[in-house]
Amino acid sequence: MIRRLLSPDTVAITGVITGLVSLPFGWLTLKPNRLAGGTGLSLTDGLGGGATVIIVVLWITCLALSLFGRRRWQVTALGIALNLVVIATIFFTGPAAARLIGDAPTVARVSPGVGIWLTCLGAYIAIFSCRQRLKGFPLWQNLVSWLGLLSIFILLGTGWLDNLSVIVEFKNQQAQFVRQLVNHVVLFAGSVFAGTLIGVPLGIWAARRRRAEGPIFFVTNIVQTVPSLALFGLLIAPLSALSLAFPVLREWGISGIGAAPAIIALVLYSLLPVARNTYVGLSQLDPAIIDAGRGMGMSRGQLFRKIELPLSAPLVLEGVRTASVQAVGNTAVAALIGAGGLGWFIFQGISQAANDVVILGAVPIMALSLIVDSAMRGAVKVATPKGLGAR
Amino acid sequence: MIRLENVTRLFDNVAAVDGFSLEVDQGEVCVLIGPSGCGKTTTLRLINRLVEPTSGTILVNGRDVSRTKAEVLRRSIGYAIQSVGLFPHMTVGANIGVVPGLLGWGKERISARVNELLELVGLEPRQYAPKYVSQLSGGEAQRVGVARALAADPPILLMDEPFGAVDPLTRQRLQVQFLRIQRKLKKTIILVTHDLDEAIRLADRIAVMQSGRLVQHDSPERILASPANKFVHDFVGVDRALKRLSRISVEEFIRPTPSVTTSATREELSAAIGGHRSVWVVDGDGRPIGWIDRASLRDPGQLNDITVRADPAEMYVTGSDTLHGALSRMLGLGFKSLPAVDDNGRLIGEITLGDIEKATARGENMDHV
Numbered sequence: 186m187i188r189r190l191l192s193p194d195t196v197a198i199t200g201v202i203t204g205l206v207s208l209p210f211g212w213l214t215l216k217p218n219r220l221a222g223g224t225g226l227s228l229t230d231g232l233g234g235g236a237t238v239i240i241v242v243l244w245i246t247c248l249a250l251s252l253f254g255r256r257r258w259q260v261t262a263l264g265i266a267l268n269l270v271v272i273a274t275i276f277f278t279g280p281a282a283a284r285l286i287g288d289a290p291t292v293a294r295v296s297p298g299v300g301i302w303l304t305c306l307g308a309y310i311a312i313f314s315c316r317q318r319l320k321g322f323p324l325w326q327n328l329v330s331w332l333g334l335l336s337i338f339i340l341l342g343t344g345w346l347d348n349l350s351v352i353v354e355f356k357n358q359q360a361q362f363v364r365q366l367v368n369h370v371v372l373f374a375g376s377v378f379a380g381t382l383i384g385v386p387l388g389i390w391a392a393r394r395r396r397a398e399g400p401i402f403f404v405t406n407i408v409q410t411v412p413s414l415a416l417f418g419l420l421i422a423p424l425s426a427l428s429l430a431f432p433v434l435r436e437w438g439i440s441g442i443g444a445a446p447a448i449i450a451l452v453l454y455s456l457l458p459v460a461r462n463t464y465v466g467l468s469q470l471d472p473a474i475i476d477a478g479r480g481m482g483m484s485r486g487q488l489f490r491k492i493e494l495p496l497s498a499p500l501v502l503e504g505v506r507t508a509s510v511q512a513v514g515n516t517a518v519a520a521l522i523g524a525g526g527l528g529w530f531i532f533q534g535i536s537q538a539a540n541d542v543v544i545l546g547a548v549p550i551m552a553l554s555l556i557v558d559s560a561m562r563g564a565v566k567v568a569t570p571k572g573l574g575a576r
Numbered sequence: 577m578i579r580l581e582n583v584t585r586l587f588d589n590v591a592a593v594d595g596f597s598l599e600v601d602q603g604e605v606c607v608l609i610g611p612s613g614c615g616k617t618t619t620l621r622l623i624n625r626l627v628e629p630t631s632g633t634i635l636v637n638g639r640d641v642s643r644t645k646a647e648v649l650r651r652s653i654g655y656a657i658q659s660v661g662l663f664p665h666m667t668v669g670a671n672i673g674v675v676p677g678l679l680g681w682g683k684e685r686i687s688a689r690v691n692e693l694l695e696l697v698g699l700e701p702r703q704y705a706p707k708y709v710s711q712l713s714g715g716e717a718q719r720v721g722v723a724r725a726l727a728a729d730p731p732i733l734l735m736d737e738p739f740g741a742v743d744p745l746t747r748q749r750l751q752v753q754f755l756r757i758q759r760k761l762k763k764t765i766i767l768v769t770h771d772l773d774e775a776i777r778l779a780d781r782i783a784v785m786q787s788g789r790l791v792q793h794d795s796p797e798r799i800l801a802s803p804a805n806k807f808v809h810d811f812v813g814v815d816r817a818l819k820r821l822s823r824i825s826v827e828e829f830i831r832p833t834p835s836v837t838t839s840a841t842r843e844e845l846s847a848a849i850g851g852h853r854s855v856w857v858v859d860g861d862g863r864p865i866g867w868i869d870r871a872s873l874r875d876p877g878q879l880n881d882i883t884v885r886a887d888p889a890e891m892y893v894t895g896s897d898t899l900h901g902a903l904s905r906m907l908g909l910g911f912k913s914l915p916a917v918d919d920n921g922r923l924i925g926e927i928t929l930g931d932i933e934k935a936t937a938r939g940e941n942m943d944h945v
């Protein structure tokens with residue numbers, strides 16, 4: 186009996202409780218200008234009575250479903266209700282911001298308060314758990330995962346949220362945002378691409394030569410354990426020295442700070458996951474399969490193309506996925522040494538104590554890693570040979 | 577067809593194959609047998625150059641294999657490896673079509689060949705060709721392995737414990753199928769096993785290996801009857817007399833025997849039983865249905881009433897049964913003789929325990945020649 190009571194997913198319940206706890210906090214912050222401190226407004230004062238009723242009712246529904254829902258339709262219903270919480274929150278924020286700004290001087294700013302962030306956090310904790318429990322039902326799983334985010338994008342696109350401080354900030358810095366976004370993508374994608382080009386042969390080499398295995402993974406493991414900030418820092422000195430010694434390097438844009446050390450560090454970080462997964466992908470192959478291929482008269486090249494490559498591709502791509510997600514995050518740090526990218530907004534925002542600017546960098550970075558992650562998962566699935574089944 | 581001349585292969589200065597010479601004729605099944613680690617697999621792999629000899633020569637069709645490019649040589653020799661090693665990312669059909677593909681056959685020819693081979697190994701082509709390896713049972717996988725080795729119709733087959741990883745019943749079925757296929761294809765085959773019963777059942781000649789050396793190369797009958805030394809003697813085991821019986825068919829031991837139908841008269845019955853202890857009773861078509869004991873001759877009643885009935889399928893033997901099977905049936909039933917029937921189930925004679933004993937004794941005596 187006690188087991189039955191305890192069995193409902195504790196992750197979902199944790200998320201829902203986080204959501205309930207968010208209710209008494211300040212939901213909107215009104216600031217007289219961009220940099221000034223603000224005053225918090227409660228859920229009712231901020232979003233209004235109607236919105237309050239809807240959000241509270243939704244959260245209580247979620248609580249009931251997370252405590253007692255075991256069947257698949259109940260989990261799906263919970264997932265959808267959680268998405269509705271997010272949608273309602275964001276939806277009502279738009280007009281609320283417009284109303285608050287309308288009453289105040291033109292430089293006033295409205296931004297989401299702790300309450301909104303906590304509600305969204307709690308909702309996504311619980312959504313994550315629903316997503317896990319809906320494994321094997323891709324339609325419901327995708328609906329639950331993406332409904333809220335999709336709606337937010339639509340609201341953003343239609344200008345519904347234009348009165349929020351973050352959006353105002355975005356509008357003011359649109360050109361810069363696009364430039365840094367492109368920068369970010371080029372930095373991380375280019376580095377992962379180069380890391381893959383180097384990492385795959387390293388992995389193959391390690392798998393083929395027992396003697397190479399040790400040193401390769403010794404070095405890549407060490408690189409992996411150095412914090413990214415430290416690695417960027419470490420590269421500044423030698424690169425500055427190099428560019429001073431060889432002025433031609435400076436003409437190519439290589440110096441102690443900027444893109445060069447960032448790319449080098451990011452490539453180094455990509456090496457380990459790619460090389461390790463390539464190595465594992467090749468060495469986990471059943472020796473009998475290789476033996477059969479050789480015994481049937483396949484040449485070295487044929488064996489690689491027809492047997493080793495298709496059978497290890499999913500693991501190699503899995504390594505590229507790890508490297509990519511990691512690189513999206515590390516590229517944010519690269520802004521500190523002048524490489525640009527979305528991290529630029531984060532550090533800019535921190536130095537100016539302008540939270541909205543930080544968000545302008547942080548949220549797109551999170552979105553980018555989610556997108557990269559699911560795109561790479563798709564690639565892994567496509568590359569998995571049919572006979573191997575779902576991995 | 578295949579000849580190994582004084583071949584030695586060292587691994588880290590230890591000989592896995594040691595001064596090994598062997599000749600296998602065209603169309604012959606040579607079974608390589610010996611305890612685990614004695615060098616059987618290495619010997620096979622020397623022939624298709626997966627392992628190169630430290631010294632010695634290997635000839636296939638009179639040609640030194642080291643003078644043929646390894647890949648080309650391997651495409652001309654079917655190889656079924658010990659652990660099957662089917663490619664998990666390919667369908668059964670694609671697995672079988674690998675070597676033909678390497679040889680540059682056209683698509684249609686390959687798929688026709690795949691169907692032919694699946695049929696040969698008793699797997700329905702339309703059902704099995706599109707399956708993936710993970711969907712096969714152990715026995716099916718091994719059959720696909722054999723089909724794959726046969727794909728390009730190589731004159732030579734090397735089979736490393738091809739029926740190793742299946743249950744005894746499936747193994748027996750695969751062995752029967754192997755013999756049927758081999759009667760049809762007449763390949764030159766070297767088959768590795770560590771199972772003596774399998775060797776005896778399948779081999780034309782058996783090569784017994786011990787620590788990399790050939791200790792005896794002979795027909796199964798001779799190996800069982802006169803082991804070359806103590807090693808072979810022990811390997812063959814204490815039940816070699818029984819094992820030998822499984823090589824001898826019932827055929828030549830069937831002796832004519834009188835029989836009666838249930839409609840026979842008392843006089844006919846007495847005449848038929850003569851000096852015997854009993855007589856077989858057959859139905860109108862001549863199929864055995866039971867017997868009448870001498871002791872019941874005095875009993876009154878119809879012949880039908882004094883006949884001891886028995887399930888014919890339980891007791892009869894056919895010409896293609898082995899003495900081993902016949903003996904086992906006699907012991908099981910407690911009979912001293914069994915009726916022998918032809919393909920239509922009609923009584924053609926009987927086989928007696930005494931005859932089997934004589935056959936055993938004949939073999940035992942050969943030990944001492």
Ligand SMILES: Nc1ncnc2c1ncn2[C@@H]1O[C@H](COP(=O)(O)OP(=O)(O)O)[C@@H](O)[C@H]1O
Pocket residue numbers: 587588591592610611612613614615616617618619
């Ligand atoms: N590639 C190899 N490297 C080192 N030793 C080997 C290798 N292949 C086989 N051996 C050794 O050679 C001996 C014979 O092996 P093998 O031919 O596989 O025996 P079997 O097939 O009769 O069980 C064993 O002692 C084995 O350890």
Ligand SMILES: [Mg+2]
Pocket residue numbers: 616617618658736
């Ligand atoms: Mg072996």
